Amino acid sequence: MEAEKARMEQEAALKKKQEEEAAAAARAAEEKARLEAEAREREARERANAPTNKLNNYFDAIANAGTPASANSSISEALGMFSSAETPVLIVISEEDGKKDYDEPTTIKKYLEYLKDQKKNMNRISDLKFDSAGKITEVELTKN
Amino acid sequence: MLNKNHIYLLALFISAVTVTNALAQNEISPARKQAIDSLALEKVRDLSKYISIIGSKNTAFSEAQRVMDRAEELFVPDAEMGVSSLNRKEVNYYKVRKYFERLMALNYDKVSIEWYDIHYISDLERQPDGKYVGVVTIYQRFEGTTEDGLKYRDTTKKDITIYVERKKTQISGRIVEFWDVSLGDIRVTETSA
Numbered sequence: 001m002e003a004e005k006a007r008m009e010q011e012a013a014l015k016k017k018q019e020e021e022a023a024a025a026a027r028a029a030e031e032k033a034r035l036e037a038e039a040r041e042r043e044a045r046e047r048a049n050a051p052t053n054k055l056n057n058y059f060d061a062i063a064n065a066g067t068p069a070s071a072n073s074s075i076s077e078a079l080g081m082f083s084s085a086e087t088p089v090l091i092v093i094s095e096e097d098g099k100k101d102y103d104e105p106t107t108i109k110k111y112l113e114y115l116k117d118q119k120k121n122m123n124r125i126s127d128l129k130f131d132s133a134g135k136i137t138e139v140e141l142t143k144n
Numbered sequence: 145m146l147n148k149n150h151i152y153l154l155a156l157f158i159s160a161v162t163v164t165n166a167l168a169q170n171e172i173s174p175a176r177k178q179a180i181d182s183l184a185l186e187k188v189r190d191l192s193k194y195i196s197i198i199g200s201k202n203t204a205f206s207e208a209q210r211v212m213d214r215a216e217e218l219f220v221p222d223a224e225m226g227v228s229s230l231n232r233k234e235v236n237y238y239k240v241r242k243y244f245e246r247l248m249a250l251n252y253d254k255v256s257i258e259w260y261d262i263h264y265i266s267d268l269e270r271q272p273d274g275k276y277v278g279v280v281t282i283y284q285r286f287e288g289t290t291e292d293g294l295k296y297r298d299t300t301k302k303d304i305t306i307y308v309e310r311k312k313t314q315i316s317g318r319i320v321e322f323w324d325v326s327l328g329d330i331r332v333t334e335t336s337a
Contacts, residue, residue: 119193129316
């Protein structure tokens with residue numbers, strides 16, 4: 001009787017240990033999957049935001065350039081992101097019930113020169129359109 | 145049965161509804177109007193910066209030409225700029241391009257031009273043709289220094305007529321409506337030391 005009871009207790013302890021190990025393994029797998037999904041989402045977000053951030057950095061660099069030569073150099077580099085210097089730039093001045101009011105559309109070359117002349121970068125990038133080569137074909141900015 | 149008076153009243157009612165609807169369609173909300181007001185003021189500030197670049201003796205010739213092109217685009221065709229001096233009574237008016245060229249060629253070693261206190265003296269109001277027209281006042285502080293250190297300074301108050309019009313253009317195959325802001329004549333109203 002004693003031996004039988006001890007065997008049953010041993011079996012129960014073993015089963016409990018196995019269950020605990022399985023639960024821990026499941027939790028670890030779940031955590032790993034969650035971290036991997038988060039990393040994938042972060043990478044996708046960074047990939048999607050990369051041109052916006054890069055362009056915004058150029059806007060800041062041009063508006064805050066210390067000399068015209070430095071601004072011109074940033075303008076030349078920034079133009080490399082676009083399908084053409086004539087890429088249209090739309091500037092939203094207000095939005096109501098989904099209807100947008102725009103300033104007169106301009107081109108990216110004129111807009112970059114505007115930043116150089118006016119030394120202010122007061123519009124945020126709200127939308128970029130790309131061609132199959134990854135070059136920007138249209139910019140939408142929104143007044144802050 | 146409808147008699148002549150009924151028909152007349154019905155026609156009058158339909159006309160009134162049509163006109164009311166048309167007016168309602170042309171109305172813009174205060175928030176949109178404010179955005180347009182701000183846009184027009186920003187164009188004036190942009191012009192102020194362009195004028196200071198054109199006038200500066202540190203600006204390269206090619207840059208000044210490019211900036212003149214940008215500045216000229218802000219105006220309606222044939223717009224004029226008033227120029228005054230403490231040394232004469234009359235105000236001279238020049239086409240804006242001519243004004244920019246004269247500004248660039250001023251016979252000073254150093255030129256500083258600053259616009260301040262830019263504000264509406266007459267709000268943008270909708271005209272019967274659908275355009276909005278208003279007047280903005282600015283104060284311009286001019287200082288020119290000759291090679292031997294002589295300075296000419298004045299402060300001029302100027303009124304700028306502003307025109308705002310709804311226009312359409314085609315971008316990437318679609319129609320985009322926008323507010324086109326143009327500056328009209330710039331009139332000198334006061335000149336002081």
